Amino acid sequence: MTDGSDRHTDVENLETAGPLPEPGRGDDASPTVPARNPRDDGDEPRTPDASHFVAVLASTTGFEAAVWVLLRYVPEYLQATGVGAPAIGAFGTFWLAARWFGRGRNAPARWRVIAGAAAAAVGLSLWALIPELVAGSAVTAWLLVAAGGVGVAAWAHAGPDGPVGQWSLDDGDGTATPDRAGWALAALAPSVAIFALARSFQAGYRVSLALAAALGLTVAVLWAAGGLDVSPPGRSSSRPRRRASLGDVVGRFGLTTVSLFVVVAVTSLPDLSVVVLGRRLAPAATFGLFLAAELVTGAAVARVGPRVVDAVGVRAATAYASVAAAAFPLLVVTAPASPLVFGALFAVYGSRSLGRVARERAEALPEPAEALPARAGADRDDSAPDRRELLVATAPLLGGVLYAVNPVLAFGAATAIGAVGGWERVRAVDADASADR
């Protein structure tokens, strides 16, 4: 019987001459190697950490944005494969609930992000298989839809609160800061190109699903190799979270009932097709252009909004934003089917973030301490999750049920609820103003 060292010697005896002078000796023993920089990673060349940080940040945020883009199109895809509106709405509710339970982690555990990204990649891949399996077995198809939904929701639950991560179907008036809009546009551009090239919406969406799945796996690997050691720039884990006002919640509830289904309403209008560079774009690609218009306007408002609010006043800005948001659903299903009209409609809808700017301007003003209890609107709560926001998560399910009855009913109801929310917002501004006086 031989021990390990004997076995080692046996192997050495078997070796023939080679270029290394000493068999079995590691390079580490070399006297010619000087002391190395302590931040070196193992035995290898030094690491410029910024490169890794940028890669993680870009891929994570890009993946968030890609998931957002895919969600904007998901009803079109699922409907085409035979999934009904209530089930699509249930998925939206599930997704938002997962986001609600998982929110607020600016520096989440690394393994959760890895697991969330990997689960989302698997979920997106499963969704890509749905069309063929629908024909084979309805049960299998439903299982795939559900399993894929769970995977995507896992990312919503476990992903970091990056620039786009907080952005959700219940986007209310917080849609487009310039960084969010930039990332979303970056994710939207390849999707529009794919939809423009693809011979059918389904083919284009499945390509987008596969690409997003690959990006999800990349995010998982990048986080496994280190992830983000610090919060993303501009964010802090101790940043106080603003508690939504009643008007915000009601307004967002209204929009969220149909935000999933906007794509179906728009792409079902064949006259909306746009010609770009001599090529007639598919409806899905055209819808992407409308989304881009919304994002650009939102980003522009984020830039010039404060000056506009200063010029017109908080109340007028809030009223405008409330009307822009509330009217949008009904106009989507009633406006004339013209690309220009719809482009303008989405652009105006993007400008609803003026309401958020107005609210932030109002909060930034010095306020008397005795007025705080009387404020009907935004109050601050640094720790407790706002259970009212969980209510918003139920909106897609309601919207799905209404949409199954009649699409105009769903969009009309969204406008009605949004109008109530808008009225409450304006009333809160008035109440704050009178309290300040």
Place this chain on the structure above:
Amino acid sequence: MTNTQTPTKPTGVKRWLTTVDHRDVGRLYIALAAVAGAWGGLDAMAVRTELVTPGTGVWGAQTYDAFFTTHGLTMLFFFATPLAFGLANVVVPLLIGADDMSFPRVNALAFWLLPPALLLVRAGTIGQLAGISWLAPPATGWTMYPPMSAEQAGVGLDFALIGLHLSGMSTVAGAINLVVTIVAERGDGTPWHRLDIFTWSMLTTAGLVLFAFPVLGSTVVMLLLDRNVGTTYFAVEGGGPLLWQHLFWFFGHPEVYILVLPAMGIVSLLLPRFAGRKLFGFRYVVYSTLAIGVLSFGVWGHHMFATGIDPRLRASFVAVSLAIAVPSAVKTFNWIATLWNGRVRLTVPMLFCLGAVGTFVLGGVTGVFLAAAPVDQVLHGTYYVVGHFHLVLVGMIVSALFAATYYWFPLVTGRLYDVRLGRVHFWLTLGGTLLAFVPMLLVGQLGLPRRMATYPEAFVPLQTVATVGAYVLGIGQVVWLWNVGSALWRGDRVEAADVGPGHRGVGATPEWTALDSPDAEPDGRRGDAAPWDRRRER
């Protein structure tokens, strides 16, 4: 009176346009390979994008055919081969103690033939993008079998054939230079018995090039004549379409070894560095390299088992094809034995070496089955073949080439790369390779034909996995490009002795001494004396 003044090396663009320094030419080769790799990689992504859906969902059949044709041509002739020759240009003279390549100007000429060759091969793609109807890309597959290749309309295929001819001339010129350099320029400290394993591999590779590429050159000229002058080399009434297959594969199978031998040499050189041991059975690894070189010219017929060639001839090709697996296995076992009881350090180059060995086992074993004519009758023309050769080409060759780019990165660029991104690149590459190509083995065994834009719906799940894997692989290469770009832009500069114990000290290969050269530039480049002048001085 002797003039001891040496001309100053030009700077900027002029330096790169006029250089004959082997390291600069090597860098140019590597840069071109990166561009071509990205271009060919985009083709691959386009191919996989079409296969997301069972119907023609995105491109259409003709465009799909063009994509897989240009993907093959670009990757084989303008990515893998130039990358291997680029690395050899940089390190072989240093490894053997030569000042430069034997013929520096021929070396530069060999490189400068490649960019126009690439443009000619890709002219059809450019024409298609520009809307030029008569300039369509070839859509014949990279093997360009007649009669399809003889009959495809337009000049796109003619341009591609001329481009291939140019690339062949380039490769032959580079190979002649390598052979002469290794034979005649070795320093006093490098007798034959101390020649390193990478140089042995490149010597054998260059030998293969000298015998294989002229055949390709002649064959493409014959096809050009058939297409444009009316000769009948490959026409039914003349030499027949099978003549093309014989000639093409007489080049084509050695070409596979032209690609894999440098990769094997890299693994054999680097693996011991990070295992803390000598290469096990060095001599037998060299013998196996030479054996592969010889046997590789006797296996071309296994690509033609399904053509109805004489069964006795088929049997001989079966025997040689099985026999060539033996030296490959010798190498594999020697690599594993080298790792045994070693002090393995999982550096980025080592990770890529281990990935290369692992996927080579998978890709190699699946290839042995194809060497058996009865099995090949069933699997010929299926995705099984695609899975097999991509596991070797991507899993083994590309992984090994990446190992080399990381190992020699400080030497080539004078900068240090991001280690964590390197590891991410490795895992994405390995994971993407397995996800993309193992499903192809499975769908191939189920009988799915390759090179078809459409397929039955039953194959959708495995095709989707393969596509996601291909996308992961593609994104992994974006990570590599980002790592290289950011390192070149703002990476730490190499200082004389900080590239790590895997590279220097006991067991280090001699090319690293270039960093200690008294005339070394701050970025690790050699001094400003032009190589031909250094040679003249000597």
